[in-house]
Amino acid sequence: MQIDEQLSHLNALSPLDGRYASRGQALRGVLSEAAFMAHRVEVEVAWLIGLSEAGLPELAPFSQASRAELRELIDNFSERDAALIKEIEKTTNHDVKAVEYW
Incomplete structure (x- = not known):
């Protein structure tokens, strides 16, 4: 099946990235994969800081x-960082592990 660029909305995965793409632009910062990664980084940093304050000998x-x-990693997370995580994920085959390695 050849995809005609004029009909790309017909090949979208959902109406959010298809017919409603122009209206849903504001959601990309919250629901995109890059946003999901940014939230994962936030959780991993909070977890690491919490572990460091738990009194563990290790x-x-x-x-x-x-x-x-560490908090600057959260505040300054960019699309470039998300792309780097995706590259790491190609090796790890695991999205969370890729965030940890990043």
């Missing part, structure tokens, strides 16, 4: 500067 608490640096 992981000393992070300094204030290190915690700030």
